[in-house]
Amino acid sequence: MSQASATRTAKKPRPEMKRLLLVDDHPIMRHGLVQLISAEPDLEVCAEAGNAADGMVAVTSRKPDLVIADLTLPDKHGLEFIKDIRALHPDLQILVLSMHDESLYAERALRAGARGYLMKETAAENLIHAVRRVLGGDIYLSDKMASVMLELLSGQRKSAASAGIDRLTDRELEVLQLIGSGRGTRQIADQLHVSVRTIDAHRAHIKDKLQLPDGNALVRYAVRWVENQQGTV
Template structure:
């Protein structure tokens, strides 16, 4: 079991849902060894808070309104390589956990897990270890042992991080123009992403891409 630190570890919460930030803060502040040093609703606020508040750990959600948590993790690791990041998200770990670790996160825990599990993940990452659920750790171990599994855990694994982000936003019912604005990209670039998604997933039309996106992320939210 990871030894808990004697001094309070400073935790920064990055999530675009105020109610969840409040609940997570209450849970963390009840722990005598942890304290929430700040909150951020988006990637820009997160980077500013990291620079000013100097947290020991950052908790990051995958979807941050107009930004990707995966991109934020990459930015954090580029500028603060020794700062540990733990993803706390509603999005299915089978789709995002490996991507988060490749981006530089040290763990992934689902939002629906009990408080005891989330605290355990926090302590494990603070102790320098990687946290994954037992199911996800086993799946990744199989992949490493075989080099690659015969089939990915999800067909969406073949999408790049940016393609998956566009696909997720399509699943939320967002249009091409809105996605382009939120990702700070051109409409032509988003259309290019959509075309690559259609080809990679062997779908016949843009409508099928949209329907498949809605279905995929509705199922992920219900797990």
């Protein structure tokens, strides 16, 4: 090798490393993501967290470039976690990686402040592409979901928010999910750090929006809905 070639080789710049924080309550899932991300020369996992509280600590202490977060966390719903991050770190990019149906949650995640939504079933094929899109300042959605969003923006499709479960607020949807998972009113109040009266108000609003006659009908609906969500995974 000539001296000039050796000089060019020596001066070849190393790629700038982008630091990623993983927030997911499944250690096996996080391990798989670490292996996938670590294979990229310019990406590294700087920290992992199994819940929202630890995730917020890691955001502050490790200063990642991107947070990859699940929506199902043991101490706080992922949508609320996203809102917390955006309130304290408005420039931090967030990519949701979830088992939940994108048709129901992708738009909510973007409204909360995320810059992308990826379903776990397609993570192996699409995660790195999604990460690079979001780090590059773009929004990542599946082709199907992107078409839906464009149709909504262009007025060619009516918003789903006018009917059914899509009329629920993010908090009401979270309460519905907890009801369907077998939580009682007091348990839900304790988990969400609100009063029982607040949960009762959410239950009443959910019943009205879903046109359910009473509390028993609400519980039956919630249980079926949670089972259907799990069945799509």
